[in-house]
Amino acid sequence: MKKRTILLLVFPMLLLGASNAAAQFRIGPHVAWGDDFDLAIGASATVNLGTNLVRNTGPLHGALSFDYFVDCEGCTYFEVSPGLYIPFTVRSIGPFAGIGLNVRRFSSDLQIPGVADSDTDLGVALFGGLQFPIGSQMAMADARIALGGSGQLVITLAWLFGGGADLN
Numbered sequence: 001m002k003k004r005t006i007l008l009l010v011f012p013m014l015l016l017g018a019s020n021a022a023a024q025f026r027i028g029p030h031v032a033w034g035d036d037f038d039l040a041i042g043a044s045a046t047v048n049l050g051t052n053l054v055r056n057t058g059p060l061h062g063a064l065s066f067d068y069f070v071d072c073e074g075c076t077y078f079e080v081s082p083g084l085y086i087p088f089t090v091r092s093i094g095p096f097a098g099i100g101l102n103v104r105r106f107s108s109d110l111q112i113p114g115v116a117d118s119d120t121d122l123g124v125a126l127f128g129g130l131q132f133p134i135g136s137q138m139a140m141a142d143a144r145i146a147l148g149g150s151g152q153l154v155i156t157l158a159w160l161f162g163g164g165a166d167l168n
Helices: 002-019
Strands: 025-034 039-048 061-069 075-087 094-108 118-134 137-148 153-160
Touching: 025 061, 025 137, 039 075, 039 153, 061 094, 061 153, 075 118, 075 137, 094 137
Parallel strands: none
Antiparallel strands: 025 039, 025 153, 039 061, 061 075, 075 094, 094 118, 118 137, 137 153
């Protein structure tokens, strides 16, 4: 079930990236910290959708974040957050703001009376951060707050490969 859910969220992003010849697809590892389940490792992906929705901004981007929290003793906890964001290019850094979904999955190996051994929630995620070039690649630092779903604040630092170092 976990693999199927992740594939359903990742596959549309890959199709969007492959369908637009001008699209810039970036993917890479990240580390994250959550205010409920501290340390996470994961992956981030972005794709330039090539559509400007707001004047004086960069083109709309699709984003996908997967966070696996490693310090959940006796349990498994991860979040998947697909979304859309708009970059605001300012000199050599690129602030951005976006909105998306937050899917959280918790399962416990412990048998606690009255507590479910697994749970999946869906919520809305608001996020923003900075993109910045590192050599010929791109890095991204962002903060995401989930309204519903996990309800936690997650801060991420990603190193993205592909697409070059331009901010759009």
